[in-house]
Amino acid sequence: MPFPLSRPRRLRRSAVLRRMVRETRLSPDNLIAPLFVREGRDQALPIDAMPGVAQLSVDRALKQARELHAAGVPAVILFGIPDTKDASGSQAWNPAAAVQRAVAEIKEHVPDLAVITDVCLCEYTDHGHCGVVCDGVVDNDASLELLARAALSHAQAGADLVAPSDMMDGRVGAIRRALDQAGFDQVAIMAYSAKYASAFYGPFREAAQSAPQFGDRRSYQMDPANGDEALREVALDLEEGADIVMVKPALAYLDLIYRVKQKFACPLAAYNVSGEYSMLCAAGRNGWLDQGLATMEVLTAIRRAGADLIITYFAYEVARELRRV
Numbered sequence: 001m002p003f004p005l006s007r008p009r010r011l012r013r014s015a016v017l018r019r020m021v022r023e024t025r026l027s028p029d030n031l032i033a034p035l036f037v038r039e040g041r042d043q044a045l046p047i048d049a050m051p052g053v054a055q056l057s058v059d060r061a062l063k064q065a066r067e068l069h070a071a072g073v074p075a076v077i078l079f080g081i082p083d084t085k086d087a088s089g090s091q092a093w094n095p096a097a098a099v100q101r102a103v104a105e106i107k108e109h110v111p112d113l114a115v116i117t118d119v120c121l122c123e124y125t126d127h128g129h130c131g132v133v134c135d136g137v138v139d140n141d142a143s144l145e146l147l148a149r150a151a152l153s154h155a156q157a158g159a160d161l162v163a164p165s166d167m168m169d170g171r172v173g174a175i176r177r178a179l180d181q182a183g184f185d186q187v188a189i190m191a192y193s194a195k196y197a198s199a200f201y202g203p204f205r206e207a208a209q210s211a212p213q214f215g216d217r218r219s220y221q222m223d224p225a226n227g228d229e230a231l232r233e234v235a236l237d238l239e240e241g242a243d244i245v246m247v248k249p250a251l252a253y254l255d256l257i258y259r260v261k262q263k264f265a266c267p268l269a270a271y272n273v274s275g276e277y278s279m280l281c282a283a284g285r286n287g288w289l290d291q292g293l294a295t296m297e298v299l300t301a302i303r304r305a306g307a308d309l310i311i312t313y314f315a316y317e318v319a320r321e322l323r324r325v
């Protein structure tokens, strides 16, 4: 029906009509909040490049977890910042380290909040790479056992899900086997399946003190030019036992969120990463755009593309905003 019979504006005339025909909904249930956990007590060290985000001691992380839960956010993902680093990243599987203690504390005091742990070595190794380095290269197979050890220590602390972000080949299978052998067959895996070598992780590396000390991550993270390869990575992770797959970052990769959801129809997360967060904060602070509106638009677009879950540093304020309206 051409104009004038057809007038799409009829359904945009009022807020109630727009609400009735809205195709995509953003709910607090879609959100996962990242927390950076460090050693010490009663500490919240602000991260320069990420306004409003801080490295938290375990007690303060628990406090934020309570607030997130009260705001309706269903899950947190924990990143650890150790006091000491070494070549193999051994603090990653220390049962008394900050992440493991934070998991136990949160599960004890806020049991309904799902606790996810990021599994990687880059925060824990002195060279800052995501696996062990042998002869100047990141050794894939030697890293698998260490990643599995870290994941197992998170499960032992009580994590509901573990989320390997290292991009070593075969790590989902290695972690699944280690968890199952130790009796943790109910602990789920959220795999960072299509994780790109992205400049948008810049602020995170300050937050987690995890910048590589030599070279970069392009020998294990994906080339931003590749799309089909993301589908192959997702297929492999699902075969190895991933329960949820992820595309990361989100905004420059909406096509892949769409393609992964269309092709695999499985639970899909997208990571609205640190650089995406900081860009909106910076523009908002300069008065160049309305940060609150832009945030809602961005997160809704990530949902529209096909993501069920969004890891975002805006989780708390967005959940509160969604409950207000």
Ligand code: PBG
Pocket (backbone or CB within 6 Å): 118, 120, 122, 130, 165, 166, 200, 201, 202, 203, 204, 205, 217, 272, 273, 274, 275
């Ligand atoms: C660890 C890891 C990174 C992020 C999540 N897990 C950094 C990286 O790979 O360099 C980035 C998250 C963000 O930028 O918000 N490998």
